[in-house]
Amino acid sequence: MDLRLLRKAELHVHLEGSVRPETLREIDPARTLEEIHARYQYEDFMGFLMAYKWVNLHLTEPAHYALITRRLIEDLVRQGVVYAEIIVSVGVMLWRKQEFAPIFDAIATEAERGAIPVRFSFDAARQFGVELGGAGGGVGCGVARARRGGIRHWGR
Numbered sequence: 001m002d003l004r005l006l007r008k009a010e011l012h013v014h015l016e017g018s019v020r021p022e023t024l025r026e027i028d029p030a031r032t033l034e035e036i037h038a039r040y041q042y043e044d045f046m047g048f049l050m051a052y053k054w055v056n057l058h059l060t061e062p063a064h065y066a067l068i069t070r071r072l073i074e075d076l077v078r079q080g081v082v083y084a085e086i087i088v089s090v091g092v093m094l095w096r097k098q099e100f101a102p103i104f105d106a107i108a109t110e111a112e113r114g115a116i117p118v119r120f121s122f123d124a125a126r127q128f129g130v131e132l133g134g135a136g137g138g139v140g141c142g143v144a145r146a147r148r149g150g151i152r153h154w155g156r
């Protein structure tokens, strides 16, 4: 059996964690792919979090979120995914003082254009608070706190 040929559901993928180096280069063409690949290298969980943060800092406008949504859905379709639940790091956006509504509008609009049905789950690290209720389009709300050695999810 070739797993690549099976129809699949993606039930746990973080939008901001799905950004390929090539997509980041589309957002920031001044950087080289080599430089970006180097930033994606890490040896432990804290290194991963720093890489994740570095990627997030490049996402400064709704169009960036639309682009990473488009590229993620394209990747999923190539992998045979026919349904996806995508986690959006609302807590990071709020912590960065970004305006969530226009960003999510861009994400949702892009998802509607995609070839597969997509639902969203909003994620916030516990230290950022949980005042996210009422945001539209979500199927759940994940709350986690970064800890040395891992993230503990709760309340999902």
Ligand SMILES: [Zn+2]
Pocket: 012, 014, 087
């Ligand atoms: Zn997760």
